[in-house]
Amino acid sequence: MCGIVGYIGDKRAQPILFNCLKRLEYRGYDSCGIAVAVSNIEVYKDVLRVEALDKTSPRFDGTIGVGHTRWATHGGPSKLNAHPHLDCTASIAVVHNGVITNFQELRHQLTREGHNFVSETDTEVIPHLIEKYYHGDLEKAVEAALNDIEGSYAIIVLKSGEAGLIAARKDSPLIVGIGDRENYIASDVPAILDYTDRVIYLEDGDIGVVTGRDVKVKKAGTDVTRAEHKVMWTVEEAQKAGYEHFMLKEIHEQPRVIRNTLGEYSRSTESVIDLPAMREGGIESILMIACGTSYHAVLIGKYIVEELLGIPVRVELASEFNYYSHTLARTIAIAVTQSGETADTLKAMRKLSEVGCRVVAITNVVGSTASRIASQTIYTRAGPEISVAATKSFVAQLMVLYWIAMAYSKTDARRIAGLLMELRQLPSRVQQVLDEEAKIMKFAQYLSRFENVFYIGRGINYPVALEGALKLKEISYIHAEGCASGELKHGPFALLGVDTPVIAVVARDSTYEAMLTNIKEIKARGSPVMALAEEGDEIIEELADSVITVPQVDTLFSPVVNVVALQLLAYYAAKERGCSIDFPRNLAKSVTVE
Numbered sequence: 001m002c003g004i005v006g007y008i009g010d011k012r013a014q015p016i017l018f019n020c021l022k023r024l025e026y027r028g029y030d031s032c033g034i035a036v037a038v039s040n041i042e043v044y045k046d047v048l049r050v051e052a053l054d055k056t057s058p059r060f061d062g063t064i065g066v067g068h069t070r071w072a073t074h075g076g077p078s079k080l081n082a083h084p085h086l087d088c089t090a091s092i093a094v095v096h097n098g099v100i101t102n103f104q105e106l107r108h109q110l111t112r113e114g115h116n117f118v119s120e121t122d123t124e125v126i127p128h129l130i131e132k133y134y135h136g137d138l139e140k141a142v143e144a145a146l147n148d149i150e151g152s153y154a155i156i157v158l159k160s161g162e163a164g165l166i167a168a169r170k171d172s173p174l175i176v177g178i179g180d181r182e183n184y185i186a187s188d189v190p191a192i193l194d195y196t197d198r199v200i201y202l203e204d205g206d207i208g209v210v211t212g213r214d215v216k217v218k219k220a221g222t223d224v225t226r227a228e229h230k231v232m233w234t235v236e237e238a239q240k241a242g243y244e245h246f247m248l249k250e251i252h253e254q255p256r257v258i259r260n261t262l263g264e265y266s267r268s269t270e271s272v273i274d275l276p277a278m279r280e281g282g283i284e285s286i287l288m289i290a291c292g293t294s295y296h297a298v299l300i301g302k303y304i305v306e307e308l309l310g311i312p313v314r315v316e317l318a319s320e321f322n323y324y325s326h327t328l329a330r331t332i333a334i335a336v337t338q339s340g341e342t343a344d345t346l347k348a349m350r351k352l353s354e355v356g357c358r359v360v361a362i363t364n365v366v367g368s369t370a371s372r373i374a375s376q377t378i379y380t381r382a383g384p385e386i387s388v389a390a391t392k393s394f395v396a397q398l399m400v401l402y403w404i405a406m407a408y409s410k411t412d413a414r415r416i417a418g419l420l421m422e423l424r425q426l427p428s429r430v431q432q433v434l435d436e437e438a439k440i441m442k443f444a445q446y447l448s449r450f451e452n453v454f455y456i457g458r459g460i461n462y463p464v465a466l467e468g469a470l471k472l473k474e475i476s477y478i479h480a481e482g483c484a485s486g487e488l489k490h491g492p493f494a495l496l497g498v499d500t501p502v503i504a505v506v507a508r509d510s511t512y513e514a515m516l517t518n519i520k521e522i523k524a525r526g527s528p529v530m531a532l533a534e535e536g537d538e539i540i541e542e543l544a545d546s547v548i549t550v551p552q553v554d555t556l557f558s559p560v561v562n563v564v565a566l567q568l569l570a571y572y573a574a575k576e577r578g579c580s581i582d583f584p585r586n587l588a589k590s591v592t593v594e
């Protein structure tokens with residue numbers, strides 16, 4: 001969580017910092033601030049969104065500066081807790097993303113030594129430590145300060161009178177954008193896309209000295225070379241392109257995302273995803289780990305892989321997996337994470353790697369920490385996803401899981417050929433769902449009046465119910481619960497009634513009859529039932545109070561068309577309630593804390 005940025009060059013830093021921060025707001029947005037080196041260091045920060053801070057900020061003329069957009073961990077959102085943080089002399093400014101776990105001891109020690117603290121944050125110890133160790137060499141002082149620190153950090157240090165910014169990272173992402181006689185430092189690529197497509201990905205333990213002319217990186221006191229990469233994402237991809245919200249744009253991008261993934265991983269009728277661990281044989285089970293929406297993708301992945309590969313798949317929430325021991329013999333692990341920076345997922349990946357388990361990462365972000373920990377990385381081709389609510393990345397993750405399953409499937413060739421043909425039709429099937437937008441919006445307007453909603457599904461569409469509920473609650477703040485249809489009568493039935501609509505995800509597969517029975521049981525308790533069903537399903541039309549239809553596809557692909565309809569439903573319900581759709585309260589896109 002939190003986005004940090006730095007600029008150094010010939011131009012005025014302030015407008016660049018604000019522009020970059022606007023693009024980093026998805027990482028946190030409860031307060032923000034900038035510091036610019038003029039003759040001394042000028043700081044402006046407040047409990048405001050970046051746009052508002054920009055409008056109210058005094059003008060600073062310096063050409064070196066740092067900025068921060070915050071997701072509070074230590075101390076609530078306040079002007080004093082907002083970054084940048086300063087040392088006692090107000091000549092060192094630090095922006096930080098991460099968590100300093102030993103900050104309390106450091107703070108006590110520094111206080112005893114005469115340092116004065118003004119915020120409740122863990123971050124504030126950093127400028128004071130740098131001040132303590134500064135004897136004319138900023139890089140050395142930063143290095144010494146970082147030696148005292150335990151926890152995770154990506155930091156940028158600005159000191160008045162210095163010709164460079166210092167950037168350092170450990171377990172939090174940090175990149176350097178290379179410009180023409182100017183350089184940028186940021187938490188993530190979208191921040192700097194307006195200025196450059198050349199980046200260096202800093203690695204854990206790196207300390208970089210960044211001037212307007214060059215970038216020097218050291219690790220453990222030794223000079224290291226970090227290769228420059230060309231970014232594949234474009235500025236347009238990171239903009240709203242006329243849509244009111246990033247989420248709506250990202251929902252609409254899904255046909256293209258599917259096509260891109262097909263283009264990336266298929267050659268004529270064959271998948272080209274190569275998993276050496278699977279090819280070499282000896283794998284007896286697959287472990288999939290993830291959090292949030294990515295976890296719902298792996299829950300669906302379990303059905304796909306078990307059906308097509310016939311290998312048992314164990315699915316774990318990364319945040320739970322990390323706290324007990326496991327049997328992992330002949331197991332390959334697949335970690336799925338859009339950002340590649342989710343703390344719980346990274347911790348699980350490290351734990352798995354340490355015990356010798358091969359870990360494959362499926363991630364959307366090139367150079368992310370997940371891609372560095374994994375023994376192999378498969379990239380989803382979703383493009384930058386800015387809205388906090390994950391949409392297109394989920395569908396892209398499913399596409400990769402389909403490909404893996406099809407690539408190593410032992411099922412008969414005709415079934416696979418049929419699936420491949422259907423897969424090629426999937427972008428137009430998703431487009432058909434998007435074409436129903438106006439109708440879905442009407443349902444959403446009705447749904448927006450309620451405070452409690454159940455989503456139910458069975459089989460491969462049970463995780464779709466979970467995902468539908470997550471989407472609705474995170475952006476509309478309506479309490480929504482995803483439930484396996486068969487489980488309703490084991491407790492949740494007690495909550496049903498006229499004020500609690502139930503959204504039933506119905507597929508015409510082996511679960512169909514049981515779903516019909518469940519819908520009848522629900523209706524008998526007075527709850528309005530809104531069904532998401534295949535076109536031409538007349539039984540559902542008669543049974544449910546209202547129906548959103550989706551095109552008929554193979555059951556394995558039904559989560560894709562169903563989830564798109566539920567994304568639109570959540571979006572329009574949130575819009576009707578006037579919510580902050582792209583930046584929901586209390587959340588951030590990259591969850592870099594445990």
Ligand code: AGP
Pocket residue numbers: 291292293294295336337338339340341342345388389390391471474588589590591
């Ligand atoms: C869902 O809309 C979320 N914003 C959230 O659940 C997210 O999927 C989760 O934090 C995992 O993120 P990751 O895919 O980047 O690891």
